[in-house]
Amino acid sequence: MESYFTKDPNLLYFNSANLSICPDSVINAIVNYRLEFEQNPTEGLKTSWAKLWEVQASLALFLGADPKDLLLKTNMTEALNAFILGYPLIRGDEILVGELEYGAIANICRYRAERDFLKLRVLQLPQSQIAFSTLTQEKLEQEIISQISSKTKMIVLSHVIASTGLKIPIEKIAAVTRKHKIALIIDGAYVAGAIALNFKELGDIDFYACSLYKWLLGPKGTAFGWVNPIHHETLIPLQAGWTTFNSSGSLAEFGEGSRFQQKFQPLGCRDVSPFFAIKELLAFWNTLGIHNIQKRMAALNSFFQQEMKRGLGWSSLLADDPKLQGPMSIFRIPDKLQPRGPELETLMLSQLNIQLHFTVLKSGWYAVFSPHIYNNEQEITLVINRIKKYLYS
Template sequence: MSTLSKRKFLKSMIGATSLPMMPWPDLTDLVGQVSHVSATELAQQEDFWTKVRASFPVTTDFIQLENGYYSLAAQPVLDNYLQHIQQVNAVSSYYMRTRQFNDKRESQAQLARLLGCSADELIITRNTTESLDTVIAGLNWKAGDEAVMAEQDYGAMLDMFRLQARRHGTVNRLVSLPNHPQSDAEIVSLYENAITPKTRLLMVCHMVNITGQILPIRQIVDMAHKHNVEVLVDGAHAFGHLAFTMADLGGCDYYASSLHKWLGTPLGAGILYVRKDKIPALWPLFADSSVPDDDIRKLNHTGTHPVATDLAIQDAIRFHEGIGIERKEARLRYLQRYWTDQVRHHPNIILNTPEAPARSCAIANVGITGKKPAELAKLLFDKYKIFTVAIESPTVRGVRVTPHLYTTTSELATFVRALKELAG
């Protein structure tokens, strides 16, 4: 190998196995200028958020109001992600055999710090569904065991519980959440009334995906634990969206989320938290004899997978922390209230999201009298170039509207105008 070739190889190898740790200068300077401003006040300062928007490769083809499914990564994160792909590819197996696992553990440790748990209680998965399925399928179910969940939970999870019922003879007990609860006690009682002596697991959404309703997780966990029932929390839309740690959730047993929604990681990463004392009893989906039963890594046998995504998690965390979760949550809640407050009392517009600010954040669901959700979503896109998603269920009929940090109030004003015109 020539001297030049060796230099190129070493440069590629070093590049693939190291990450810049300092925040991006432009973001640091921007946030530094408003460090004295409260999160609530800053949420309303359009000049600041217009500059934040410049960090995102936002489409100009339509107004993107469906960020809850998958939100684009910020441009600095995307640039680093593409660089990771190139650098890992340059040394291929060398990276996979020498650095892959250490780098993934670093990403895992940073995620655990954000969530407020030990790094040996958290693994990186592909998404929330995989994380929740790992728990649901990993419990040692017996015929007659019961699980409690809500009909508003994510459909794939309800399917997984149905599969356990077919396979093991378990019983699923469904509750139905009110769109406009009067109190936390109402929600807690709803779940408690479904618990019986045979109940083993209660699954609950931190934030209901179809309406954006935030549920009182700590109170639900405390109640369930009094009945010796484990709690699995679907946090798909909460992590990177709301300011919280595991301590705020009352010691829930399992927590799952996706990182491509609100943390801003490229597609292909999620997290699963398992409380330390719950790890030994869980069966892994894929066997790995090299890991003991009390080590959470036994649940994380992925085989060969796209490692650039694991590296990009660290970039997404740097961008996320550069803005700050309190500022982020305040802005997201402000954007939702900006449009919902303007249409909430319209006679032909139906909001399926609670009015109390603490019960929702970015996500809300809206319908129009006489229009099916699919029809409304189509009209919004065809006539106004506004992209949403139709939701039709027994209790929720409307479109889910999910702005993000790069959404402007002028875009939401267009949305409000569209709703009022379509509502007559």
């Protein structure tokens, strides 16, 4: 599978959870679509809407969704802005946001609360190996549900926690939030590509956002939001433009005439070539086989866990319950290296040619390894040997 990618032979790249390397076929498609567009930019823009709808329909089929429920966005933060800021709330309502939510998303929640005089409360989540060792799916569900109050009207929660790799059982939580008319907004940044994602099986969630350029190997600047159809009429657009009140020409045909789709389209001219290349991305996954790709990713992740324990002895942050295990390998840095935590990411790249991600929790600094199908076991062994030689010699 490595042959489908062009890699820097001197770099050991293990930060796929945040930014993955595109397959060559996808990169070539982006370039070709851009060149084609520039042959006649005027006609290119006019015809782009119909092509974008074809892409949206293909992506919806891949995700088990209705294309009329999807919104193509440049990144997940853009999609979550639309949901968190556009969902109707009244003064005094409470937003409950996950303790380890991505900083940009937590800031959206804070902004909404301060702007509209809402309450903002942090939902506590387990974040230590001690807590993970006794954690079950049922226990985690109850821990989350027990923190919902009578004032809670919106919950913003990650499907997979970026800093711990913990997979949240959102289906059961959604049943409770639907019963109490609470909007459940899911940050799914670390899911598509690594974990099976089918919107027919996610239960009664209200909103979902996901990047395509992380585990799914998609073009940079492509993402999507999903909106439960019960909110199509009530979600408030944050911007206005040509399609706000009515649409004409090719814009009127977008989304098969759906006013929801048209009102939430980005404004003005933009580079559509990365979005057009989503079709090549999906062809890549379907040709190699989703199961085959995810099986290889799981094997590399398992090998990383095994070799890190044997080679460095670093403590793994991994839930014992397989239902709660996310796709990343996360290890606590030993105590004697903790003071160097803030500098390790830069040091690893500059001194060892290793691209990793480091994160800090209550218990200290952690290294996050996220291998993908363009990696191999030899690279993993090399990473561990380089770290061992540099940090411990």
